[in-house]
Each structure stands twice: as structure tokens, then as C-alpha cells.
Amino acid sequence: MAGDAIRRTRFAPSPTGLLHLGHAYAALIAAQEASPGQFLLRIEDIDRDRCKPEYEAAIYDDLLWLGLDWQHPVMRQTDRMDAYQDALTQLAPLCYPCSCRRGDIRAALSAPQEGALPAGPDGLIYPGTCRHRPMDETGPDDVIRLDTARAFDALGIENLSFRDECILPDQDHILSRDEFLDGIGDVILSRRGMGTSYHLAVVIDDAEQGITHITRGKDLFDSTWIHVLLQKLLKLPTPIYHHHRLIRDDSGKRLAKRDDARALRHYRDDGTTPAQIRQMLNL
Numbered sequence: 091m092a093g094d095a096i097r098r099t100r101f102a103p104s105p106t107g108l109l110h111l112g113h114a115y116a117a118l119i120a121a122q123e124a125s126p127g128q129f130l131l132r133i134e135d136i137d138r139d140r141c142k143p144e145y146e147a148a149i150y151d152d153l154l155w156l157g158l159d160w161q162h163p164v165m166r167q168t169d170r171m172d173a174y175q176d177a178l179t180q181l182a183p184l185c186y187p188c189s190c191r192r193g194d195i196r197a198a199l200s201a202p203q204e205g206a207l208p209a210g211p212d213g214l215i216y217p218g219t220c221r222h223r224p225m226d227e228t229g230p231d232d233v234i235r236l237d238t239a240r241a242f243d244a245l246g247i248e249n250l251s252f253r254d255e256c257i258l259p260d261q262d263h264i265l266s267r268d269e270f271l272d273g274i275g276d277v278i279l280s281r282r283g284m285g286t287s288y289h290l291a292v293v294i295d296d297a298e299q300g301i302t303h304i305t306r307g308k309d310l311f312d313s314t315w316i317h318v319l320l321q322k323l324l325k326l327p328t329p330i331y332h333h334h335r336l337i338r339d340d341s342g343k344r345l346a347k348r349d350d351a352r353a354l355r356h357y358r359d360d361g362t363t364p365a366q367i368r369q370m371l372n373l
């Protein structure tokens with residue numbers, strides 16, 4: 091799928107709340123960057139406790155109101171659990187089960203040092219307590235982590251790289267193996283009771299949907315290293331990235347789903363038009 095010349099982008103919201111202005115910007119940029127190719131939609135609903143059908147319905151409704159149109163069928167991550175399981179099986183020789191809770195990790199990390207604990211795009215840098223455990227001892231309360239050092243060894247590479255159309259577009263972004271180990275660490279590929287993680291699911295689904303250009307907020311820039319590593323391990327193509335600016339409120343804070351005041355629904359109810367929304371977003 092990804093081998094053809096069609097430019098494909100996607101918008102991948104999680105139905106955990108109403109879409110706000112930041113989502114409108116992300117969706118409009120993705121649709122604009124698809125032109126003249128295809129704009130796809132993916133519902134990222136692996137967090138079953140937080141996702142709600144009414145929020146998914148609101149996503150379609152708000153996107154249609156904005157004037158967007160997307161390819162069908164829409165991909166929904168909860169329909170894709172078998173694909174995530176296949177990938178986990180493939181990566182199992184490079185993984186280990188981990189029973190550490192956040193408190194255990196904090197305690198292990200704070201022992202040798204004082205001050206802020208080291209963290210990266212997947213949270214605290216895991217100190218490796220469970221790294222010796224074999225996969226056949228995985229229990230129901232374990233998460234699955236990637237042994238990142240072993241993953242780099244298996245690939246026989248010292249650096250990862252990707253291109254971004256928006257941030258320093260004329261050069262490759264490069265991260266070394268050591269920078270990955272120190273700044274990101276052993277990432278979680280399957281969360282407790284979830285059967286996957288955001289990072290694993292997004293990589294597999296972007297490949298399955300044949301996405302050639304991934305447009306998303308700058309806040310996910312550092313996560314892209316995890317995605318590029320997983321693409322290499324799973325022999326999937328690395329798309330071109332486009333990490334765009336974030337929409338902030340008047341005090342400079344990034345918008346979150348709980349900020350109801352910025353929900354598109356609220357603007358709609360107040361009589362704002364889609365054209366005015368575009369104007370507010372400088373589009």
C-alpha cells in the first residue's frame with residue numbers, strides 16, 4: 091500500500107472528550123497536506139476506560155461541520171487487536187515482562203540521585219529492574235517492554251533518522267543509540283490490560299493505512315523516535331513527518347480536552363462559522 095505515489099495523511103483522535111480548537115487545527119492541516127491525495131481518519135480508542143461512543147459520534151459530527159471529508163472505512167483501533175498481537179509476537183525476542191508500578195520506578199530512580207527524575211516521551215526512564223525476565227513468565231499484571239539496547243543490537247545500527255516537512259525541513263533529524271537509551275529508554279509496547287500501547291498501535295496502523303505523511307502536533311515530536319525504531323524492527327516504511335505548531339489558550343497553555351470552553355461544539359452553539367474557525371487558526 092505504502093509503495094504507491096498517492097500522498098496519504100490521517101487525523102487520529104481519541105474519543106475521550108469533545109474536539110477543541112487544537113484538534114480542528116490538526117484535522118484541517120492533515121486534510122490540507124493530503125491534497126491532492128487522500129485524507130484518512132482513525133479512531134484511537136485503545137483506552138477503553140476513557141473512550142466513549144458519544145465522543146466518537148461527536149468527532150464525525152464536528153469534522154463534517156468543519157467541511158472535512160475522509161476516506162471510508164474509518165479505522166478503529168479496537169478492531170485491530172489481532173494485528174497488535176502479531177507484532178508483539180514478532181518483537182517478543184527483544185521484549186520482557188515488567189511488573190514495576192510507577193512508585194517502584196520512582197523509588198529505583200531516586201536512589202542514586204536527587205532532584206527531578208529523568209523522563210522522556212514514554213514517561214520515566216525505566217531503570218531496568220525486570221530486564222532479566224523471560225517472556226514466557228509474563229503474568230496478567232505485567233506490561234511488555236522493549237529492551238531497547240537489544241533492539242539496536244539486533245538492527246546493527248547506531249542512529250535513527252527521519253525527515254520533517256515543518257521542523258528543519260532541509261535536513262535529517264538524527265538520534266544516536268545512546269541518546270535513545272538515556273533519553274527514552276525501554277518503552278512500553280503493551281500496557282496492563284490493554285493488549286498494546288499508543289506507540290505500537292500507531293506504527294502498525296499508519297503502515298496499514300499506507301500513510302505517507304504524518305501530520306500531528308509538535309508535542310509528539312520526541313515520540314517519533316520510538317515510532318521510527320519500531321518501524322525498523324517491524325520492517326515498515328518510515329513516512330515523512332510534519333509536526334505542526336500547537337494551539338494555545340490566551341495564557342499560552344496548550345489546549346486539553348477538559349478545557350470545555352475551547353470545544354468546537356461550544357463555538358458552534360455560539361453561532362461561530364467554520365470559516366471563522368479557520369480564521370481564528372490563521373488558516
Ligand code: GLU
Nearest residue numbers: 102103104134292305306
Ligand atoms: N491519538 C493521538 C491524540 O489524540 C494522536 C496520535 C498521532 O497523531 O500520532 O493525541
